[in-house]
Amino acid sequence: MDIEVLNFIPDNFINPQKRIFLGYLLSGFFIAFLWLYCFRKYTLINSLKLIFDKKVYFSKSSFVDYSLYVFNSLIMIIFSPILLSQLVIATFIFEFMYAQNIIEPISINYLSIFLPIIFTICFFIVDDFSKFLVHMLMHKIKFLWCFHKIHHSAEVLTPMTVFRTHPIEGIIFVLRNAISQGAVIGIFFFISSGELSLVTVLGANFFSFMFHLLGSNLRHSHISISYGKLVEKILISPAQHQIHHSVEKKHHDKNFGVTFAIWDYFFNTLVYSQSNQKIKYGLSDEENFSRNNIFKIYLFPIIECFTLILNSIFKSFKCIYGYLLNLKPHKLNKNNKVLQNENS
Amino acid sequence: MLKINKYSLIKNAAVLGVASLSLSLIATSSSFSDGHIYGENNPVTVKGYKGSKTNSTAYTGQMARQLQHNSLKKIVSKGNPSDPTSNTLNKMLNYFENKDKTKSMAILDPKSSSKFPVKQKMVGEISTGSNLAGKADGRVQLSWPNNMTGADVIRFMIKKASKISGGVDMRNGMNYPQLISKYTMGAVLYHQACDNYLDEKMTASNKPNDKPYKKGAYYTGKEHSWDEAFGYWGAAAHTMTLSAQQSYDVAKKKDLKAADFNKDGVVDLYKEMTYGHAYYASAFDRGGKTDYLKTVTKAFIDGRKIITNADGEKLSSSDLTKIQDLAQVICSNWAQVIAEAVHKYAGSVYKDLGAVEKAISSGSGMDKAMSKYLKHWGELKGFAMALQSGVENKSDTFNRLNRMMGFGPLMPNLSQVVGIDSSGNYLKDQGSSIGYYKLHMIKIQKLMVKEYALKAKSNDVTGGMASLIEKLGPKKSAEND
Numbered sequence: 001m002d003i004e005v006l007n008f009i010p011d012n013f014i015n016p017q018k019r020i021f022l023g024y025l026l027s028g029f030f031i032a033f034l035w036l037y038c039f040r041k042y043t044l045i046n047s048l049k050l051i052f053d054k055k056v057y058f059s060k061s062s063f064v065d066y067s068l069y070v071f072n073s074l075i076m077i078i079f080s081p082i083l084l085s086q087l088v089i090a091t092f093i094f095e096f097m098y099a100q101n102i103i104e105p106i107s108i109n110y111l112s113i114f115l116p117i118i119f120t121i122c123f124f125i126v127d128d129f130s131k132f133l134v135h136m137l138m139h140k141i142k143f144l145w146c147f148h149k150i151h152h153s154a155e156v157l158t159p160m161t162v163f164r165t166h167p168i169e170g171i172i173f174v175l176r177n178a179i180s181q182g183a184v185i186g187i188f189f190f191i192s193s194g195e196l197s198l199v200t201v202l203g204a205n206f207f208s209f210m211f212h213l214l215g216s217n218l219r220h221s222h223i224s225i226s227y228g229k230l231v232e233k234i235l236i237s238p239a240q241h242q243i244h245h246s247v248e249k250k251h252h253d254k255n256f257g258v259t260f261a262i263w264d265y266f267f268n269t270l271v272y273s274q275s276n277q278k279i280k281y282g283l284s285d286e287e288n289f290s291r292n293n294i295f296k297i298y299l300f301p302i303i304e305c306f307t308l309i310l311n312s313i314f315k316s317f318k319c320i321y322g323y324l325l326n327l328k329p330h331k332l333n334k335n336n337k338v339l340q341n342e343n344s
Numbered sequence: 345m346l347k348i349n350k351y352s353l354i355k356n357a358a359v360l361g362v363a364s365l366s367l368s369l370i371a372t373s374s375s376f377s378d379g380h381i382y383g384e385n386n387p388v389t390v391k392g393y394k395g396s397k398t399n400s401t402a403y404t405g406q407m408a409r410q411l412q413h414n415s416l417k418k419i420v421s422k423g424n425p426s427d428p429t430s431n432t433l434n435k436m437l438n439y440f441e442n443k444d445k446t447k448s449m450a451i452l453d454p455k456s457s458s459k460f461p462v463k464q465k466m467v468g469e470i471s472t473g474s475n476l477a478g479k480a481d482g483r484v485q486l487s488w489p490n491n492m493t494g495a496d497v498i499r500f501m502i503k504k505a506s507k508i509s510g511g512v513d514m515r516n517g518m519n520y521p522q523l524i525s526k527y528t529m530g531a532v533l534y535h536q537a538c539d540n541y542l543d544e545k546m547t548a549s550n551k552p553n554d555k556p557y558k559k560g561a562y563y564t565g566k567e568h569s570w571d572e573a574f575g576y577w578g579a580a581a582h583t584m585t586l587s588a589q590q591s592y593d594v595a596k597k598k599d600l601k602a603a604d605f606n607k608d609g610v611v612d613l614y615k616e617m618t619y620g621h622a623y624y625a626s627a628f629d630r631g632g633k634t635d636y637l638k639t640v641t642k643a644f645i646d647g648r649k650i651i652t653n654a655d656g657e658k659l660s661s662s663d664l665t666k667i668q669d670l671a672q673v674i675c676s677n678w679a680q681v682i683a684e685a686v687h688k689y690a691g692s693v694y695k696d697l698g699a700v701e702k703a704i705s706s707g708s709g710m711d712k713a714m715s716k717y718l719k720h721w722g723e724l725k726g727f728a729m730a731l732q733s734g735v736e737n738k739s740d741t742f743n744r745l746n747r748m749m750g751f752g753p754l755m756p757n758l759s760q761v762v763g764i765d766s767s768g769n770y771l772k773d774q775g776s777s778i779g780y781y782k783l784h785m786i787k788i789q790k791l792m793v794k795e796y797a798l799k800a801k802s803n804d805v806t807g808g809m810a811s812l813i814e815k816l817g818p819k820k821s822a823e824n825d
Contacts, residue, residue, distance in 0.1 A: 017816070019823065072822040086813045091806055098783035131825050151824045162823045170822025181816065185809060193698040193782075194805045198815055205816060258825040 009070070016202040019212055020159055028159065028217040035225050056222055060292045061155040067294055069163035076170060083174045089182025090189065097190035119188045120199040123181065124207035125260075130180035132263040134172065135256040144172070146305040153291040155282040157245060159217035166301050211259055226273035236261045239273030245281045252284075380584040381605075382574055382645055383615065389656035390556045390564055397562040400652070406533075406575020408471035409479065410619040412439045413528050415452035415467070416476070420502070420511045421521035433506035440502060441477040444468035454617065456610075460597040462617075463610045470614050481531040481539075487729040487746045489764045494531035494733065498524060500768065512718060516761055516770045517753040522722030529620050530682065530730020537576035538678060539735040542671035545569040546664075553651060554658045566651045566659060566667075573671075574644045577678070578619030580605070583641045588629035591637055595623035625681045628800040636681050643673045675734065682731045683796035686745075687789050689724035691803025693753075694785040696720055697778055700756055710756070721753040728788075741795050748784040748791075750775065 012018045013025075029051055036047035056062065138148035147166040154161045165173075189196050201209040218225055219241040226232065226239040236257040244255040254271040257264045264270035283289055290296040383401035390400070416439040423432045438449065447468030456462045464470055481494030488497045505511040505520035512519045545551045551565030561568065582605040583591055593599035594611075595618035603611045603618075611617055618626060625636035647670040650663050659667065696717035703710040728749060732742045752761025752770070760775030775781065786805050792798055801807055 068822075076822055086816070087806075087810055090809050090813070094806065094809065095783060095786065098779050098786070135825060148824075162825070165822040165824045167822055169824070173823065181813075185812060189806075189809050189812075193701075194694065194808055195698075196808065196812060198812060200815060203815065 009073075016204045016209065019162060019216065021212070024212040024217055025159060027213050028215045028221070031215040032218055032221065032223040032225070035223065051223065053222065056156045057158060059156045061153075062158050062160065064292050064294065064297070065154065065158060065160040065164045068165065068297070069160055071294070072163060072165060072167055072170060075167045076174075079167070079171060080174075083171060084178045086178050086182040086185060089178050090186035093183050093186025094189050097187065115188070115192050116197045116199050119184075119192075119196060120206055122188070123184045123198070124205065126180050126184050127177075128257070128259045129263055130176050131258045132256050132260075134176045135258075136253075136267065136269070138169070138172075139253050139256070142308055143305050144169075146301040146308065147172075149283060149287060149289060150297055150301060152245060153283050153287075153289055153297075154220075154245070155291065157220040157222060157242065157281055159220055161220040166298070168301070216259075224273070224277055224279070226275065226277075229272050232261055232272050233265055233270070234261055235259065236264070237273055239277060240271065242279050242281070243271050243273060243277070245279070247280045247282050247284050249284065251279075380582070380645070382579070382581040382583070382641070382648065383571070384581075386567070386648065386652050388562050389567070389652065389654070390562060391554070391656050393556070393562055395560075395562055400563040400567050401571055401648075402563055402568060403571040403575030404471040404614065405474040406536075406572055407614050407617075407619075408444070408467050408474040409476055409532060410575070410578055410617075411451050411453075411464075411467050411470065411613060412449075412474070412476050413525065413532070413620065414454070415439050415450070416502075416528065417521050417525035418452040420505045420524055423506055423509065423511055426509060433503060436502045436506055437499075439476070440498060441475055443473050443475045445472050447472065451613070454597050454611075454613070457597070460600050460603070461610045463612045464614070476528060476532050479532050479536050480528075481535040481733045485531075485729065485732070486742065487725075487732055489751050489762075494527075494535065497729075498528055498531065500764075501527070503768070512715070514714065514718070516772070517718050517721065517755055518761075519718045519722030522719055523726045526685075526723055526726020527729045530727070530733035533576040533578070533620055534678060534682065534730055535733040537573040538671075538675040539733070541569045541573040541576075542675055543735050546668055546671050548659070548661075548664055552658055553654050554656060564651070564656055566654075567648070570644070570648055570651055570667075573674070574648070577622055577640060577644065577674075579622035579625075579637065579641045579644075580618050581615040583618070583622065584638060584645065588626045588635075588637055591618050592623065592626035592630055594618045595626065621678060621681055624685055625677075628681065628684050628802065631800050631802070633799045633801075634680075634684075636677050636684075640674050640677045640681075643670045643677075646670055647674075679731065679734055679736065680796050680798060682727055682734075683792045684798055684800050684802065685727040686724060686731060687792040687798055687800075687804070688802035689720050689727060690749075690785040690788040690792070691805050692720035693717065693724055694782050694805050695803070697754075697782050697785070701778055704756060714756070718753060721749075724788075725749060725753075738795065741791060744791060745788060748788050754778065754781040 012020050013022045015021055016023065032051050033047050036042040036050060037044060042050065138144045147169040150166045150169070151161070151164050154164050185196075199206040204212075215225070215238065218238040219236075221238065221242075224239040224242055225237060227235060227237040231237070232240055236255060236259065240255045240257075240261065243251050246252075251271065254269050255261075255264055256267075256269055261270055282291070290300065383399065386399055386401045388395075388397050388400045416436065419436055419439060423436065442449065444467040447466045449467040451462075451465060451467055454460065454462055456465065467474075477495050477499070480498060483493065484491045485494055485497050488500075492500060501518075501520050501524050504513065504518065505524065508520070511521045511524075546566070546569065551557065551569050553564045553566040555565055557563050557565050557568035563571070580586070580591065580594060580603065585605070586594070586602055590599055590602040594603040594616075600611065603616050605616055606612070622637060622641070625640065628634050629637050647667050650666055650670075651659070654660075654663060696713065699713040700710070700717055703713040728745050731745075750760050751763065752772075754760050754775045756778075758775050758777065759772045761770045762773045763771040765771055776784075789801075789805060793801060804810075
């Protein structure tokens, strides 16, 4: 195998555009330490012991996350070139904007100096909302839940749990990014007449950088940091996302948001975190799912989804057949009058 | 006992060292230049030739035309019709239609200077029998109104330019120095090379290699046809020893050292100068994404070797195939260079239109914005017309190209030239919106990339979008949130 193919493994840790960039991991651990030591009054040793709990990082569940990270990356290398990209959508939107004669780029040119800032904010907000929306659909639509429940099958949470994803779900996320990000880029590129830039830090989107630097990796961790009710109406805290992973039924389909909690607030799916909350992560027992077998993790969702589709088709046929039976032509007598049912 | 003088030993060793170093340097430089210089080591192969010539290479007519083209562009941009004694039209037409039989046609560009001294001052010092008009594309040009031939179009433009100071018609949006120059590069230089010398003259029966090009000539039919095509390309004979940047700087008269290959202190405009298409190839290659200059120049050198090696005999069918393949390499790369220029200036026009829009809304800076816009539009149109002067019949592509840019640029009042009346006046009509015209520029860029597989893609409008997406980081990974 070409060595370059395996470059993604170190690249993910040294590239600030990636979520598990070493800097973000370190800042996450530091925030966790501050939380435990300063707010929860743990001792120095106990804080460190809890943060680097080997039972978490060396658990079976975590090893599945690590394995999926490697295998999924290889699978995505194969599929990436044929997937819809942001550029295709952005170019389409850009040309469409030019083809219409209603909005002219000149009309908002006076905003040009603020445009990179406005663009960076809009990009981040739209991206976050698209993540919320698709995440909600992954839970609400049965076919999609077949794949998304892989992520929820994690029984411990570590920053690597983000990679506990079925490749089909990965493809859905790629399409989501292409559409939402491509649309924003296309529109802003039109507005700015092609002279658009992004506010970046170390080559990464400023807001993504801040989001990750301020402990985004703690969402998938056993350190339960809450922001307090007021802030948790606006921003999703790590503790709120951990609720999202809870086995308990009352927590199901709650807190879909990634950065902003306002989406959950509007869609009535917001749950605030509790101090000292103890949460058991994973799937409920109703979900008959093999959690730690890679082969089954890849295959079962496909079979389950396929079965669901076949069932739906079968049900549809049954419905249509029933409908047709009710519509069968009534017999007519010689005077063209409908014959009544003998029993009626 | 032999007495050894240690000083003599050191001296001998030093002499030996210097001698061997010099020898190795000579060997290195000769092996470097061997086969890298166009026209070098091409003996006369014409059977029965009795003259004094020892080298069969000749492309003087083509270099004279390169200088006539350069000078024509210069004089069009300097025209002063308000001065009745200036005789502007005749001066312009002189460089287009006349041959310098009396060696009185001054070379206006490049002119000798202390930083860049040139060997020749008159076109006739290189060739007395060449003009541009006689070699212009004779086909009807669909890229320009009224079914004119290539020569008619250039003549029409020259007449229009002679009536305007500086050659720029601000009312109709025509920048004649650019239009005339770029279109002449296509209608004469590219057309002659790729639709004549490297096309029909590279067939077995036309200009065969076992006969002189013309009676008494010291070069064969194929040798001279190949040389002429090389002359139209416009590369210095020693191009293979130069970097793209050096070749570019030679054309810009900035690098005497690189130009003066024979180290005589002056630049020989016949074989040490970069012109026209080779200059544009150098410009694109500087970016490092393409290698048009050396690909084409090397193909010319390789082709000439095959012809020379035939030693005045008819070319074998395999040699002929090789030659035709090399001609294909030359002309496809050449077309790419012109298409790259179309792409580049479509991007410039797109940006300029943004500046025009800003000038409209702010009410200031219109003159500067328009001047830039019309210059770039002239270059765009000229190169788009040039592209249609080759051997390829891409009628669908050319029709789309012509339709999208129109016969004239879209003016700020949204008027556009749509034709020419019987008296030679431009006819104008309402054009599209500026936004729509900008969209056309993007589509022109995409058309060029698709049809000519461009790589340099200068001023790529949507390329900025690609690099922005690149900045956002690779998103094709299976990650949950």
